[in-house]
Every structure is written in C-alpha cells, then in structure tokens.
Amino acid sequence: MKVPTIIALSLLIPTILSLCPPPGPILPPPTLDPGSSNFSIPDSAFSNFSFLANTSFAIKAAIGNTTVFQYEYSAPGREVDQSLLKTQIRIASATKMITALALVMSKDKISLEDPITKFLPGLKEELYGDVTIGALTDHTSGLGRFGYVADLATSGQNTTALGLPKVNNTLPGCDPFPGGQVCTNQEVLDMFNNPAYAPHSPNSGAVYSNIGYILLGKALEAVHNETYEGIIQHLILDPVGMPQSTFIPPTDNRTAILPRRPEDAQWFVANFANLNPVGGLWSTPDEMLKLLQALQNNQLLSKAEMREWLQPRVFLRSLQQFVGVSWEIMRVPDMHLNFPRSIEIFTKAGGVPGYASYAVLIPEYDIVITINAAGGKPDFPNIALLGTVTKALIPYADQLARSQAAAKYAGTYTLAGTESNDTITLTANDGPGLSIESMTINNIPVLQALAKIQGTPLENFGARLYPTDPDSLGTCKENWRMLLDQKTSEKLFAELDCMSWNLGDPFRYVREPLDTFVFHVEDDKVASVELLGWRATLDKVA
Known part of the structure; x- marks a missing residue:
C-alpha cells in the first residue's frame, strides 16, 4: 500500500x-576589531575576595584575536618589576592540556586507542594491557592519583596522629615531591609495576590521576625519540612563539613570582623532572593566551582535529561537568542570556602549592581566557575568578553575536527582476x-x-x-x-x-x-x- x-x-x-x-x-561567533570592544568588569568585582592579602593574580581574555579584558593584582610583598601579564608563573596541571595536545599532534605516531604497553614494553602486560593512551588522558585508566609522590612516609607528616602503624619504609626515596631525588626510568617502571599502584578496572569511572600523565610523557618520548621537554618545545612552544615558557624553574623574582616569605617554603618551584608532563611548565598569562588563540585559529590543529579533541569522553556525577582528552568541560546553564541555555566551557585547571591556573576555551563565542595566581591559597581564587569573568563576558559576547547576526543576515529577501512574490523574511530575535x-x-x-x-x-x-x-x-x-x-x-x-x-x-x-x-x-x-x-x-x- x-x-x-x-x-x-x-x-x-x-x-x-x-x-x-x-x-x-x-549563531556565528562575534568578531571584534582591536580597540572596538567596550567590555569591562568593574574593579569592585575583584575587591572583596578573602585571598587578596597574600595572593597575586592576572586575568586576560580575548574574543578572537582581540583582547577584551585584562586585570592584574599584586598582593602586598609579592610585587614584580613588570606587568604580571608578562611574568612567569607555574601553570601546574594546566600542563596536562599541553601534554595531551602533543599527543593529538602526534597522531601519525600514536593513537588514543593504542595500549600504553605498545610504547612502554617494560610495563607488565597483565596489569596494563587494557590501559589505552586515551584512558590515561581522560583519567579512566584505573590508576590512582599519586605513586611515590606525596606518600605520607616521605612527606614529613605526623602519621601517628592519624593512627597509622609504624611500617618499615621501603620506598626508594625518589620523586617523593617535586625537587626531590629524581627517579630513574627503572624506578619509575618499578613503581607502576608494583601491584600497590597498579590500575583497577580500566575504562570505568574517572579518577583524577597525576601519574597517568607520567606514562603519557614517556610514551611521547618513545615515539619521538626525544626528551619530553624537547618535544613540547619544537611541537608547541616554538611554533606558537612562547619564549618565556619553560620547564626550567626561573630564579629572578623580578620577572617571576617566587617564594619570598617563610610561609612560602612549601611552594613547588623546583624542577618537576619526571612530573613535567603532569604540571611542570612555567609560562606567562600573555603566552598562555597566545597558545589558546593559536588553538582557536587552527595554527596547530585543523578545524576537524580541534573539534575532535574537544569532544567529551566521560560523564561525572555533576550534571554540568564532563572530562575530555585532558579537558575539564562544564555546561553552565545560568549565564543570564536572552535565550537561556547551557554554554560549554572547556577548561584545564592547575594547582600545586603556591600556584594555580586556568586555561579556558569557549568555542561558541571564540572566547579564550587565561587565569594565573600565585600566593598563599591560589586554588580558591582560581575558581572564584573563573566564575567572575565568565558570568560577565559570556552575556556580553552573546549579545554582540546576536546584534552582528541581525545586521548581517536579518532582513527581507526576494526574487530579483521578476514579478514573482517569492520572498523570505528573517529576524534575529531573542x-x-x-x-x-x-x-x-x-x-x-x-x-x-x-x-x-x-x-x-x-x-x-x-x-x-x-x-x-x-x-x-x-x-x-x-x-x-x-x-x-x-x-x-x-x-x-x-x-x-x-x-x-x-x-x-x-x-x-x-x-x-x-x-x-x-x-x-x-x-x-x-x-x-x-x-x-x-x-x-x-x-x-x-
């Protein structure tokens, strides 16, 4: 029928x-010519944070290639001889995004679907045969957060106060914290092959793992036959033009935010060595913004490759949070837009004692944001500053995109040169x-x-x-x-x-x-x- x-x-x-x-x-993302933006956030938005007494921070944001906002604050006693936007600050775990980027750029040599044992044959197959490169990037490998690093037996903590028994310390004493004795490659392999550190149930729920990125760094070294630091230099830092970004800790406190007070003794400023792929990069707000714009402008990846990299891979318990290939993705619904909806914000946060950072992409509006902080409690300002900036900038960009779309596309269209009534009328309303x-x-x-x-x-x-x-x-x-x-x-x-x-x-x-x-x-x-x-x-x- x-x-x-x-x-x-x-x-x-x-x-x-x-x-x-x-x-x-x-709608298409907004565009801006240099000097044409009227966006601002009042100073009062940054004046009541509790961390201002001991934490310096710098924020820089752009729509496309046009900087629309920058703000810097130097805590008393932490001043430097130049703008904080040009000052070296450790970006901590935001380095993971750069490690993941190097992997994506090396797809002719290594795939997210490859098992890690393909590149590190010293890993035990029975423990790591199901652990893929992708699972290491999105924290679903089953590995824990730390290995030797931060073990209470070597951290100086009062373990008896926690009711822990006295146990003979057989740890090798290497990589106990950044700046300590550096583990050899064999000692690193021995750690991963020890059942106490072995992964559990790969490809199940996400558990944030720092040591997973140690393996990713070593996989990159294996396929490029070069040090991790050299790979990042020639694949990313040099092409983008980031001369102040380095894995070598700076020593000049006029051009870098470094410890100055007795209470700063726990800041992580030493060479991260094996932990460089995890969180070892020093950079400046200016150069991190330049990197994010290079990604947005497809200087390092094609449009299709960039979109693939931004895809979420793992659900989290929050309705607004997901994990990608290093990306920590938010879908934020309360942005006070003309048409209310969730906006996807792609971030990579970093935080170690003394330092914190955020690298942020908001593709819907071609927005990039970098946030860097250094001081007594930098983790908290990072989150607060991200909310302050995005809640102001996203509605501005949304309204700009709408007004530009109205000017460009809205109107009446007819069939020219005839008496036909063929017509279509478009508007860009709310x-x-x-x-x-x-x-x-x-x-x-x-x-x-x-x-x-x-x-x-x-x-x-x-x-x-x-x-x-x-x-x-x-x-x-x-x-x-x-x-x-x-x-x-x-x-x-x-x-x-x-x-x-x-x-x-x-x-x-x-x-x-x-x-x-x-x-x-x-x-x-x-x-x-x-x-x-x-x-x-x-x-x-x-």
Missing part, C-alpha cells in the same frame, strides 16, 4: 520540540538562531504548509535557521540548516522533547535538502540566500 505523501512527510518532521536548537552555537518570519515560494505560503503537515497550529509553529556547518562560516557560501519547531510543547521524560540532533536533513527533493539554506556572502555582507530544495535564490533587499 502506498503511504500518502502528506503522511510520509509528517513522519519526518518533529512534533514535540520547543525552541530546542541543534548542538553547537546558535530566540535561538535566525527566525523565519515568513516564506512564500511559487505563490505558496510555505510556513503555513509546513505547520499543517506537522499538525501544529500556526500560532504555535516556528521555523529557524542555525549555523550547523561551522567550516562554511566566513566563506562566500555559508550553509545554515532549517529546523521546524514549536513555541511550546509537552515536556517529556529526560528532556526527550529536545531531540534536534536526531532531526537534521529529514527530507530531500530530487537529491537536494529542503532544510539547507545557503547564504551567499560578498565583502562580508550577505547578498542572497539560496533555498536548495526549492531551487530558488532570493536577493537581500532590506
């Missing part, structure tokens, strides 16, 4: 969405994407026809365009996708009323997709829009 066309189409068109945009940005307010092709009011097929009253029907082909943005032909929606709908279990990812490219007419609209751009201005399925190109007239 032949299914009537109108019924067949209705099976392909969503009926339960309610302003549920497809994954990814809802909802997601571009709203199709009206659309008439071949004398047919298309929105009314689609609403009828969908079985939705016209007053509850909507059609919107989204930039789902980001590689086309900024070219002379930008591909956007139409998604049919309802303004209000029934809320379903587990937000199953929001299934836009499952509804792209729903139907075609003689090969061409009906949901793909192509904006033809000339000199960064939209000249026309091509409706592929309808075989119509309409010129922008207003």
